[in-house]
């Protein structure tokens with residue numbers, strides 16, 4: 006076995022000695038089997054280390070909460086994100102079903118934690134009566150609300166959580182515990198499906214929390230959740246509010262196609278190309294080994310999906326952008342980031358995306374093998390020709406005498422393995438997976454360390470390579486797309502999941518109060534609102550509500566925000582300033598009181614009161630940084 010680090014040098018040398026005979030058939034010097042055998046248990050343990058209450062790296066996290074990363078500074082990821090949690094739990098449920106029985110306690114803890122979390126009021130809204138609070142992307146690790154500025158709402162969380170819990174429910178049913186699935190788990194799923202049915206046709210932030218619009222990844226997860234939610238509801242003999250939206254959701258999903266690839270974000274103004282890991286990650290999270298490549302859910306083996314995959318991967322075959330991808334031939338995997346315009350941490354490759362590319366290809370292979378056939382059409386031809394130059398538009402059958410079907414499968418498999426080899430090359434010897442690795446050699450790990458999602462992504466990739474597939478979810482009867490897509494929504498039904506431990510919250514009537522304070526600040530200095538209720542951070546300035554400076558002028562140094570508060574309650578509040586160079590927080594020298602006005606149920610978004618405050622306390626000082 007050759008040392009991996011020399012792989013590309015070896016591959017290139019081998020290529021020239023092979024001359025032009027078959028550039029697609031590079032020798033595979035890398036022992037991907039050995040790497041995966043060593044790394045998979047590290048990755049599984051890596052997820053568990055970040056889950057409360059016993060996770061070794063996340064002291065303080067409550068039971069069942071998945072922490073995104075133990076990193077508390079540069080960046081601070083010590084929170085529980087709805088998306089990362091749900092994808093991690095799906096991986097754990099799949100591992101559990103595949104035989105890791107010790108994981109059941111984590112799943113049970115998570116069920117309880119999510120039942121409680123659903124009821125927590127947060128800056129995206131309340132649970133009752135509208136369900137809007139379910140769109141919150143991020144909470145503190147003890148399950149309390151996070152008030153900081155964020156891209157919210159994000160509408161993939163409820164769909165992904167439903168998918169994970171539906172998979173678990175189906176296992177319970179298959180194992181004689183239907184009544185538990187019905188009474189304990191279904192109420193949580195039902196709230197999430199209600200949210201999907203009500204809000205799928207509203208904009209929200211994408212999985213990278215940057216773009217407000219419609220996101221392919223989100224729409225795809227929403228479709229899956231509604232379809233398998235419907236099947237589960239029928240099995241349990243319960244009503245699914247929202248599931249009837251599935252045909253419209255999948256109709257809408259087709260509209261992301263631009264003729265060459267699925268554009269990641271639509272209904273938004275952006276100068277990006279829309280080639281984004283979004284679409285690839287969406288398809289692997291809705292993968293069904295038994296589904297048809299023509300399914301409108303857009304499975305990994307889908308022609309348009311493959312064309313999108315190629316467009317996305319090729320966008321990173323650019324040595325000016327990613328120097329570590331220089332000189333890698335077209336039939337070999339490369340390091341992949343989120344999208345080429347990315348500037349976060351200067352824009353670098355991510356482990357979960359590079360591993361995700363391998364998973365995508367293993368998924369497609371599994372589907373062709375199940376179907377014993379593989380159809381190449383005009384849309385997917387370019388993808389195949391990169392790795393199998395002899396590819397033509399036709400259906401290759403596994404029983405073809407000249408064995409082309411298996412040659413193509415082998416080429417795709419080698420291509421998939423070469424992405425794993427890239428992950429291997431940039432994984433430290435101890436197997437620790439951060440969020441990113443540097444696009445410039447030597448490709449050191451970057452950003453949050455021990456990222457839970459990186460580990461979960463490695464586990465699911467390893468499952469697929471080992472021929473381990475999550476349970477099927479698409480009904481065998483083909484979905485009929487509506488003749489015309491229509492905007493739609495159905496009002497959700499939201500009830501706390503009592504049997505799983507949700508508290509008995511009641512429909513709180515909230516009113517918006519616009520807080521406005523004149524406060525002169527230095528450039529870089531910010532003003533926050535803090536008060537004695539949980540929505541105002543319970544006087545904990547780390548959980549204060551940020552105010553906006555968008556109307557600030559020298560004539561009127563205005564900081565403001567409209568905040569939903571419980572109607573009728575009396576609050577104590579005050580302002581605090583965070584200076585620009587890590588100087589200590591400065592608080593006002595007065596406490597203010599306000600009675601939140603009665604709500605107007607006919608216009609819940611209306612601002613019912615406005616303050617007119619002036620900062621009372623010491624001024625800030627410029628740190629000159």
Ligand SMILES: *[C@@H]1O[C@H](CO)[C@@H](O)[C@H](O)[C@H]1NC(C)=O
Nearest residue numbers: 057058059069110111112114
């Ligand atoms: C956490 O530790 C407690 C005490 O040892 C144990 O009862 C519980 O099962 C553990 N939870 C998990 C998820 O392992």
Ligand SMILES: *[C@@H]1O[C@H](CO)[C@@H](O)[C@H](O)[C@H]1NC(C)=O
Nearest residue numbers: 206207208219257490491492
């Ligand atoms: C709502 O659905 C319609 C029909 O598919 C679509 O044209 C529109 O862009 C969608 N809007 C959002 C925000 O999802």
Ligand SMILES: *[C@@H]1O[C@H](CO)[C@@H](O)[C@H](O)[C@H]1NC(C)=O
Nearest residue numbers: 320322323324325326327345
């Ligand atoms: C390659 O990346 C560089 C640096 O980001 C960029 O300026 C250039 O346009 C990219 N080339 C292509 C073909 O996209």
Ligand SMILES: *[C@@H]1O[C@H](CO)[C@@H](O)[C@H](O)[C@H]1NC(C)=O
Nearest residue numbers: 350351443444445446447451
């Ligand atoms: C990546 O590595 C390069 C070269 O060593 C370095 O200049 C750059 O700062 C690193 N990027 C980050 C985000 O640390």
Ligand SMILES: *[C@@H]1O[C@H](CO)[C@@H](O)[C@H](O)[C@H]1NC(C)=O
Nearest residue numbers: 376377378401402403404405
């Ligand atoms: C090969 O499989 C196809 C279906 O995929 C079938 O139509 C055909 O008859 C089979 N040919 C042979 C030689 O078995």
Ligand SMILES: *[C@@H]1O[C@H](CO)[C@@H](O)[C@H](O)[C@H]1NC(C)=O
Nearest residue numbers: 433434435436437438450454
């Ligand atoms: C693993 O290795 C990386 C890179 O050398 C290092 O930063 C990290 O602290 C190590 N983790 C552990 C748990 O030893």
Ligand SMILES: *[C@@H]1O[C@H](CO)[C@@H](O)[C@H](O)[C@H]1NC(C)=O
Nearest residue numbers: 293294295474475476477478
């Ligand atoms: C795929 O379908 C077959 C035949 O119905 C079934 O036996 C198998 O369990 C399904 N695969 C999965 C992963 O559910």
Ligand SMILES: *[C@@H]1O[C@H](CO)[C@@H](O)[C@H](O)[C@H]1NC(C)=O
Nearest residue numbers: 501503504508509510511512
């Ligand atoms: C929840 O509280 C309301 C009144 O506050 C009460 O009517 C209802 O019975 C309670 N439900 C449960 C399940 O405890």
Ligand SMILES: *[C@@H]1O[C@H](CO)[C@@H](O)[C@H](O)[C@H]1NC(C)=O
Nearest residue numbers: 537538539575576577598599
């Ligand atoms: C906040 O303070 C007011 C008194 O000004 C009090 O009436 C109210 O109960 C307090 N709220 C909480 C949640 O402590």
Ligand SMILES: *[C@@H]1O[C@H](CO)[C@@H](O)[C@H](O)[C@H]1NC(C)=O
Nearest residue numbers: 519521555556563564565566
């Ligand atoms: C901020 O400015 C916008 C645009 O001028 C205006 O519509 C809005 O009412 C202002 N908000 C506040 C709180 O003054």
Ligand SMILES: *[C@@H]1O[C@H](CO)[C@@H](O)[C@H](O)[C@H]1NC(C)=O
Nearest residue numbers: 537544577579593594595596
């Ligand atoms: C305002 O009330 C909080 C909570 O009681 C207290 O910690 C703080 O010192 C008070 N501030 C002033 C200026 O009285």
Ligand SMILES: *[C@@H]1O[C@H](CO)[C@@H](O)[C@H](O)[C@H]1NC(C)=O
Nearest residue numbers: 522523560561562617618619
């Ligand atoms: C805040 O500034 C505006 C504009 O100068 C002024 O009209 C208003 O009275 C000020 N508010 C307070 C409480 O001083």
